[in-house]
Amino acid sequence: MQWNSIGEFFAMGGYAFYVWGSFGACLLLMVAEPILARRRLNEVRAGIARALLADSLADELDNGSQ
Amino acid sequence: MNLINWFKFASPQSFYPLAGKMIPWFWALATVFGAAGLWLSFFVAPTDAQQGEGYRIIFVHVPASWLSMFIYLIMAAWAGLGLALNTRLSGMMAQSLAPTGALMALLSLWTGALWGKPMWGTWWVWDARLTSELILFFLYIGFIALQAAIDDPRRADKAGAILALVGVVNIPIIYFSVKWWNTLHQGSSVSLTKSPSMAQTMLWGMLLMALCFWMYSIAVALTRARAIILERERHTEWVKHAVE
Numbered sequence: 001m002q003w004n005s006i007g008e009f010f011a012m013g014g015y016a017f018y019v020w021g022s023f024g025a026c027l028l029l030m031v032a033e034p035i036l037a038r039r040r041l042n043e044v045r046a047g048i049a050r051a052l053l054a055d056s057l058a059d060e061l062d063n064g065s066q
Numbered sequence: 067m068n069l070i071n072w073f074k075f076a077s078p079q080s081f082y083p084l085a086g087k088m089i090p091w092f093w094a095l096a097t098v099f100g101a102a103g104l105w106l107s108f109f110v111a112p113t114d115a116q117q118g119e120g121y122r123i124i125f126v127h128v129p130a131s132w133l134s135m136f137i138y139l140i141m142a143a144w145a146g147l148g149l150a151l152n153t154r155l156s157g158m159m160a161q162s163l164a165p166t167g168a169l170m171a172l173l174s175l176w177t178g179a180l181w182g183k184p185m186w187g188t189w190w191v192w193d194a195r196l197t198s199e200l201i202l203f204f205l206y207i208g209f210i211a212l213q214a215a216i217d218d219p220r221r222a223d224k225a226g227a228i229l230a231l232v233g234v235v236n237i238p239i240i241y242f243s244v245k246w247w248n249t250l251h252q253g254s255s256v257s258l259t260k261s262p263s264m265a266q267t268m269l270w271g272m273l274l275m276a277l278c279f280w281m282y283s284i285a286v287a288l289t290r291a292r293a294i295i296l297e298r299e300r301h302t303e304w305v306k307h308a309v310e
Contacts, residue, residue: 002112002113003109009108012119012120012122013113013118013119013120014118014119014120015118015119015120015122015184017180018120018123018180018181018183018184019119019120019122019123019180021180022123022126022127022176022177022180022181023123023126025173025176025177026126026130026173026177029169029172029173030169030282033165033166033169033286034285034286034289037286037289037290037293038289040290040293041289041290041292041293041296043293044293044296044297044300045296045309047300048296048300048305048306048309049309051300052306052309
């Protein structure tokens with residue numbers, strides 16, 4: 001272990017901006033991308049479920065009016 | 067017949083639930099490899115003699131760069147398969163990989179710039195390695211834009227496949243650019259033919275982080291693949307049962 005204190009760890013031997021800028025960008029994008037992908041899946045699922053519900057309601061109305 | 071019928075999983079209908087079962091496992095693997103990789107990267111790997119702590123960017127830069135090239139090859143392989151066999155799933159797989167590949171290429175360029183500034187004194191140079199990686203990023207963006215511009219998904223797949231296959235020529239150019247041209251960029255850290263020129267713990271940190279990025283890419287691409295499958299097959303009978 002090369003760090004004597006938390007402050008030293010975050011300072012990264014004077015390269016803090018570059019090291020944390022790199023790891024931070026990776027963290028940010030690699031958290032955002034799965035959230036967006038998951039949201040896309042949920043949205044298409046919800047859309048299909050809504051269409052199915054609309055179909056079944058339309059069927060009920062048709063049957064009721066006969 | 068004891069053989070698994072692999073062609074069964076080539077249909078979107080059977081692949082959709084299979085992908086759903088696999089995704090949590092790939093997330094688990096990504097987390098384990100990521101935790102171990104970060105531990106080695108920051109607490110075990112020694113300070114570099116020349117670059118001090120600044121070299122630790124390698125632990126994200128190299129995995130992102132590897133994955134940006136590897137994902138492209140897989141994407142082009144799926145695209146080529148779709149072009150040759152006209153299977154429905156192939157185009158969906160290629161399409162689901164493209165944004166993740168673009169993200170890896172972007173991270174490679176970004177972390178490379180942040181590494182180049184303190185070590186070379188510049189964010190960017192127009193040399194072979196950096197320029198060919200930038201072209202890779204544009205190939206991903208071009209693939210995504212081309213597919214988005216064509217309404218009919220099967221025609222979009224075909225056009226995208228041709229672009230993806232032509233772009234494959236860029237991959238060996240990126241890989242060998244540090245050998246073929248004079249460049250600021252250092253040579254390969256890891257080679258198949260000679261022993262690595264770095265400390266064992268640095269190497270292991272890098273490999274574990276690469277495995278983490280790899281598992282991450284599979285998990286997120288599979289999630290996107292499921293969304294694309296539903297989007298394209300939403301008017302089929304099986305989708306109704308899959309969503310209920």
